[in-house]
Amino acid sequence: MPEDQTTRLLAGLASAHLIERLTPGRFQFHDLIRLYAAERAKDIDGEQDIDDALRRLFTWYLHSTGSATHALYPEIESLLDSVDTDIHPMGFTDIVEAITWLETERPSLLASVRHATQHGPRPISWRLAHVLRGYFYTRMVVPDWMETAVLGLRAADLDNDLAGQAAMLHSQAHAHFCLSSYEQALEYEAQALPLARDLDEPRLEAEIVKWSGLACVFLGRLDKAVEDLTQALDLYRRTENRHGQANTHIGLGFALVDLGRFEDALPHYDKALELNREIKSRYGEALAVHCTGVVYGHMGRFDEALRMHAQAMTLYRQVGTRYHETSASFSLAVVHCDMGAYDKALAEAERARVMARETGDRRSECNALNTLGVTCRLVGRFDDAAGYHESALRLSKAISLRKAEIEALIGLASARRGLGKHNDGILAGQAALRGSRQSGMRPHEAHALVALSEILTDVGQADHAKTQARHALDIYREINYPLGEGRALRALGLAMSETDGPQSAVSHWEEALAICTRLGTPEVEQLQTLIKVPH
Template structure:
């Protein structure tokens, strides 16, 4: 480099500002400030390609000073997600594309100590660019002006790591068209996108396969191959968070003779997980510490909301459930959730739905236990589970008419979703399915026995509608235990009746009979006429599934008498429909036709379209047995139309099976096969034993 440092930059006052020019023949030093990269960097291929696409390519335009704008890209994501690692890895890969240097600053936006001030960073950059300390202006605006002037018409990569906000970095942005500013932050840099046209790259957790490759690269192929299941479990326990995976890997290689299964055991223990991932001896690489830097920067209301989310037993949460959890309005909690998403403590999953990974949930729960009284946590959990109870009950009432348990003993939340149709109710049920089953388990685990039996009771119709037999059985068994702990005989009887339904679906007829008889016995002891009616219905079904037709006929006829005595037309239609099914199975086709037609008329009057669809399937089967193929096809087609309109998969599969049998009788074997294949696919998705029946048709 020719000339002295003092020759490099000359300055003089111009209209109250500073004008800078370079001495002839002088050259600026070329800074190379990037920290060392990670040797075993894994994955992020799509993000690397997105960054590659940002590099300014028109070097000639830069050289001649043609107009242009600096390229700005912001890498955003949660603590420990690998933002800095990605930025530095990519910067090393492309530094040859920036011949005039690379500048790097850790802005300490989240971490111990105060965030870096713009003047502090500019002072370091200017020194790196060859400006003598005595020539650095005192005024911040003048420092920024000198910085931009030095980078004008040059190709420099500027990495601004760990920024807290757009305001912290605006004066640090170069202005030359050949420069690229790469920013990492836990905050959503919306301001940069709006004002500077920045490109956003939002990092997610590593895909599972990439996370396995990453951990394997740390612990070595030999140990990974020796314990593949332990390796997989460690990846799950680390929530696919790169920082956690690196810590887990480091702990494994520090103990080369210790099986990975030991580390897995520590990580699968919810109470030990954060401790295991935080004992690094370095606060900057401890999971609990990096989470804390984000958490402690929150205003008190947002901090309380985040803590409360740790109490949620599921993966995703919507605005209604979050409002119930904190006892707030949906509008107020929506703002809070969006603010938490802006700093990546939670992530948007879909409109008005958010998720947080297991490690952040564990940290939130830890803070709730530390900062909130036990009574307050218990109240929050009760409000949340009460919300799921009332929302499930509202969805179930939209889906189908049935005898149901009261939810009056649990306070209703202020805000509930509304369901206009059975289809919207079932869409909600599918979205919330994991949360509803988790809420049911949580109520049992926390000893909230009233909720533990009422939640499955509210879900009975939805489970039946969706055909989720395995989870339905587990929910009923849990509800039965809770009812017995409470000593609530009505709750026990209701739950036994629900259990009969799932046992029948699982083709366990003897257990269904035993359970149904126990329910009827309790109804008699309670002298509960409506309870007796419900038990008679399920007894008839159970006996019929066990081929005990005389007992079934007796139960159905007694249910018909009690229904008329209580002036309950819906129950009357249920009894008629089941009598029709029994006659149908015995070959009494005229009696079956009469019962089904009467049942269908009542279901139409009371508006139970779902059960009207089932009766139509029954009518189709009767007409098929009478060799009235035209009428049989009409009934099954009507049932299929109802099933599609209601979004009712089990009814749809039954109607498709009926149409398949109809086509087979008519000699259209290819058409029959197509319908049976569709039916079998649905039954298999639902885990229903009816898939075996349809498979038998296909093999015939």
């Protein structure tokens, strides 16, 4: 029916009070009239005509939703059949328009999944749940995501539909990933992967392998992560999915950064940025810029890191992805903390913590808690620091988030040192050292060694402290982590001052001072004092 004719008919029905206008362009029946209309439709039109009408409606919703979510998150490959010639779905090219439509239609879309699961056509249930995944992911609407994925899987199981089963198992895995339930995510992906391979569906296989690799990154299984992500990249290339290639380069960068291979990570982020700009993905561009900023922060390029995080934050807000906006706030907090802008660091970390709680993003919550802990320790609030790190430790263990667990232990070691609880600090530092070595996290191994060195110097084990500090120094120099190098030199100087006399420490402190002066970090003042009045 032509749009102008439909508009006139709706206006006439509204004038007769048979329907009511909710918002511009949207109408609904009064409850009693809705029941009456349903009864009359059965009497007049018959079951077949009703089924045909519902099928047309659901198909329109399905392809309109697919168009909207593709504008929002184009990486997800469509598993939809071609649209019927008599169906004219909505088209979207603007992200804001797509989000607005999805937000408005969400109640009807959920009702469609529920109806199709119970009454049919069942393929609509899992296909609509499948195309909704990109929207649920970017907006972090997790309860609706989980409900539709479960219903879609139920419908696919009833039809023994392998494609639907694979897609819905993967959707549940992705939702669990976003809830930081990484082990559960891997369990669902392990069920989905053989189905995708049986279907010879490399588009879906690539998605499954990629998210499995990302889960392994956060579980600290870095070698497995690199293996999976390399395989996913090959699959995305075979299927010519540049969105998938770009995001897999990001994932490989994650793993390499945790391994301390910063220089190797940067080309992956550069390639991701190039691909995302080619395909005009603002979300992907934001992610690549954000991740590059993280590496620049590790390398002591703080001004560039801040600029990139601010740029990423702007892009995340434009595309409406709160999940990544939270992460950008945490990243900004880390750089502010390293630069000594502690008030800004505390404000950004607290903002990230609040947003993470609101969206159920437990990984970002862990990161925010640890950043709050580090910043509190550096301003002398040791009790607060220990409390934040203890909260991060409990949460990270609950979700098996290995890196955050190690960071919490390192933070606890240093906070307990500040509280005079040296034995407890040594235990935490040793646990962090074991964990970082098991996972291959070189930066964190060095962080743990520095924390242990400082405690051991305090308790009169300066010879052991020197060994720890020298080992940390070697790692920091190997991976090009200048702020860590400066801190390791400071710790080494403190230990040498105890064993070989104050003058033996000066050269190490002077070298540390040169590094920290170049970086513009707050350690400068302390190092100047140490050099002026050696201990």
